[in-house]
Amino acid sequence: MELVGKYAVLHWGNEEFTIPRLKHGVLFLMSGYVGSQIHGCEYRIHLDYLRGRIVNEGVINGLQEHSRQLGVNEDGLGLELGWNPIIVNRGEEGVYFFNSKMKNWIGYADFSKPFIQEASLVMIRRNVPILGLPDLIINLDNKPTYILELKTTNNSTNLKFMRGREALQAESYFHMMNYLGLNPRGAAIIKIVRGSEFRIIDNIDLIIRSLDGGEDFVRLTKYVVIHRINVRDFNDFLKDVDYSLDYWLGLRNPRPSPSRGLCSGCEHRRYCPYSVVR
Incomplete structure (x- = not known):
């Protein structure tokens, strides 16, 4: 991806996509936005x-737990507490992040x-790149x-x-991988309680057995559970993507x-015109 004048251009294989002008100057979408827009x-x-x-x-604590669970370094660990502008997907910072x-x-x-941590997935819809970063992909027989x-x-x-936006985020990765063949x-x-002794990358075989069992909900320990996603048809997923776009x-x-549950956890609740919690 590069900035060319007023537009961003994505070079994808032998193709070139001029990204349309998006609200707030963003250059691409994170796949998790779709779930937050539809269900949040x-x-x-x-x-x-x-x-x-x-x-x-x-x-911060969530990023640290991700790092411990997956054995990766999280770029976001450099974040400081307090107000921060969102720059991850706009301007020169957005180009750098995407690339x-x-x-x-x-x-x-x-x-x-056995597994791959935080691989990048991309699908293009209406010339808009959508970037997905699944936490873990487990491989069997040399296949994801x-x-x-x-x-x-x-x-x-x-x-x-399991919240609807969480399910849709995981579902988006499934469809994006199918999109890539x-x-x-x-x-x-x-789902894991932070600080528990369980570590994902040390228990891959246990996780595989649980997923192979086909149950929608499995408790691995007192502090760890698995929720299987009932993946919808690709066209139903695309309807949500298009609505978000x-x-x-x-x-x-x-x-x-607005709802008491959503508004009470929102940082903008004191001045949002729709807030029901002030």
């Missing part, structure tokens, strides 16, 4: 870009390894087989719940979804 509050994302977002201790993630593109992966998305929490009560077998969310392409206004 889209107006929160809108305000994140207008005002910046708050990096709290939960964000740096493409160094770990799934097309370069060695599927003979299971996609795992890690979610961490401080409260064990949260383990038994990789045809995985399934996708799942693994309509906002970024400036074809509609952001959709607020």
Whole structure:
């Protein structure tokens, strides 16, 4: 990806895509945005870009737990607590971020390894690149087989719940891999209480047995559970993608979804015009 005048251009194989002008100057979408727009509050994302977002201790602790669970270094560990502008997918920073993630593109992966951490997936829809970064891909017989998305929490009560936006994020990775012709077998969310002794990359065989069992919910330990994703048809997924893109392409206004649950955890609740918690 590179900036050419007022536009960004994506070079993809032998093809070249001129990325349309997107809201807030973004150059590409993270696949997780689709789930947050469909099942969360889209107006929160809108305000994140207008005002910046708050990096709290939960964000930092979650990144640290991801690093411990997956054995990777998280770029975000350099974040400081407090207000931060979102620059990861716009301007020169967006070009740098996208190109740096493409160094770990799934097309370069060695599927003979037991697993791959944080490989990059890309699909292009309406000339807009969508970047996916699944936490873990488990390989069997030299093929990518299971996609795992890690979610961490401080409260064990949260383990038994899977949010719609979490399911759609994992589902997006499944469809993006199919889009690239990789045809995985399934996708799942693994939820872990931060600080537990369990470590994902040390328990791959246990996770495989649990996924092969076919159950929708499996408790691995008191502090670790797996939620299997019931993946929908690709066309149903694309409807959600297109609805999300309509906002970024400036074809509609952001959709607020005020609720006591969503608003109480939102950093913008004190001034958001739709907030029901102030």
